[in-house]
Amino acid sequence: MPAQALEDRMLAETICSAVSAAGLGIAAVTAYRRRFLTATRIAAYSLVPLGLVLTGAVEWLAGTVFSLTAWVGVGVLGLAWALFMTTRAVERRSLGKAATDTSGPRAAAPAASAPAALGKAPRPADRPKGRAAADQGDDFSDIEAILKKHGI
Numbered sequence: 001m002p003a004q005a006l007e008d009r010m011l012a013e014t015i016c017s018a019v020s021a022a023g024l025g026i027a028a029v030t031a032y033r034r035r036f037l038t039a040t041r042i043a044a045y046s047l048v049p050l051g052l053v054l055t056g057a058v059e060w061l062a063g064t065v066f067s068l069t070a071w072v073g074v075g076v077l078g079l080a081w082a083l084f085m086t087t088r089a090v091e092r093r094s095l096g097k098a099a100t101d102t103s104g105p106r107a108a109a110p111a112a113s114a115p116a117a118l119g120k121a122p123r124p125a126d127r128p129k130g131r132a133a134a135d136q137g138d139d140f141s142d143i144e145a146i147l148k149k150h151g152i
Contacts, residue, residue, distance in 0.1 A: 004066075012062045016049035023047075 023046020031039035052058050064070045 008062045008066055009059050012058045013053045016053045016058055020046050020048075020050040 023042060027039045027043035027046060030042055049058075052061075
C-alpha cells in the first residue's frame, strides 16, 4: 500500500473516531440533564462514523475520494445525467406544443366547468318531460318502497 494512501486512511479514521468520541460526550451530557431519548439518539448518530471505520467503508471511501479514476467516473456519470435531463426537457417541450396545436375535442365540455346549484330544486321549465319524468318517478317509488319496508 502506498504511503500516501495509508496516511489518508489514517487521517479519515482519526477524524471519524474523534467525531464519535465527541458525540458520545455530548450524549453523556444530555443524559445527565435527564433527556434520555435525545441522548440515545445522539449516541446512535455518533456511533455511525466508528462503525464505518470498523467495516472498512472509510478506507474504501478514502481510496475513492483521492483517486483520479473515480473522479473521471463521477464526471462521466454527471454528463450522462445532463444528457438524460436535456432529452427529457426537449421531449416535454415537443409534447406540450403537440397538445396545444391540436384542435380536437376537449376533455371537458364548456358547461361542465360551471358549478352546480346545490340544494335548489330545478325550476318547472328545467324539469324533464315525458318518458324521463316517468323514469324519475319510478326511481323515487323504489326508494319509497325501501323506506316503507324499514318502517321509515
